[in-house]
Amino acid sequence: MPISTPIARSKTSALARVLDAIPKGYTRTTQGAVKPAKALALIRKFHELYGIGCTPGQRLVRKAAGKANCLLVIYWPEGAVSVEWLMLATPGTGIEAERLQPVDGTPRAHWLGYELVRRPNERGNASWTWRRPKAEMAEHHALIAELSNQHHQNALAALLQRIAHQPGFNGVRTQGRELFNEAVRRGHKSEELPMLFWLTKPTHGERYLIPS
Structure with a gap:
């Protein structure tokens, strides 16, 4: 090998x-x-x-x-x-x-803008996952509130789309649902929410052969 x-x-x-x-x-x-x-x-x-x-x-x-x-x-x-x-x-x-x-x-x-945590997964077992740091979540909540209050629906929809397309790890998806619920609570139509990105098993990358 x-x-x-x-x-x-x-x-x-x-x-x-x-x-x-x-x-x-x-x-x-x-x-x-x-x-x-x-x-x-x-x-x-x-x-x-x-x-x-x-x-x-x-x-x-x-x-x-x-x-x-x-x-x-x-x-x-x-x-x-x-x-x-x-x-x-x-x-x-x-x-x-x-x-x-x-x-x-x-x-x-x-690492790479995400925080490593151990939490229950969607099967109920504890496992390691990545999530957005608290500071980033606070910024998203503030933006959702501001855009909702100002009725900037196009900008809000664009923000929710960016949130939906972040890496679909369990922790990130859980936070995505939290942010979507906040947007709906502030008047965004639930049927207009984007689909949260779901993680499929990715490859680890392109193999680099290390010279002997």
């Missing part, structure tokens, strides 16, 4: 990979950003240091030796002026040089 790591071109793919990794034991994180010209060198460096592109078999060997396993999540959209990265690690040695934070620590982890 080739040594590789995915590069996500969409926020949804990048954020979804984080949620997929946490239940597998990747419960510590660190993050940063680099210029696009330095992104591939960063990937290669993190593989040399922490094995972020290791195969499943290599990860088992590392775990047996007490070493941490690491994943590197890269968000690199077309035309980006900055490449955002987040590295996740399992318990173990070999990554002491990085300042790692637990995913369930305080303050909550934030």
Whole structure:
């Protein structure tokens, strides 16, 4: 199996990979950003240091030796002026040089404009999800109130459409329904609400083969 790591071109793919990794034991994180010209060198460096592109078999060997396993999540959209990265690690040695934070620590982890939380999902089970930060929700509530009071229906409809098209994680969808209910409470017609975006299983991104 080739040594590789995915590069996500969409926020949804990048954020979804984080949620997929946490239940597998990747419960510590660190993050940063680099210029696009330095992104591939960063990937290669993190593989040399922490094995972020290791195969499943290599990860088992590392775990047996007490070493941490690491994943590197890269968000690199077309035309980006900055490449955002987040590295996740399992318990173990070999990554002491990085300042790692637990995913369930305080303050909550934030990445790409979203907050990581653990909450009941739509099946009633507790799971990790992303949601909008409180400050963003307060801004949306204020905008809905202002546009409703001023009867700016076209602007309000455009705002609700943007809300509907944000990544459809459980936490984001729950907040979307809350905002839609607020708009209806203030007079917006429920039949004119847009359809909330529903998340289908995304790929983790385009595979980048790490030179050996």
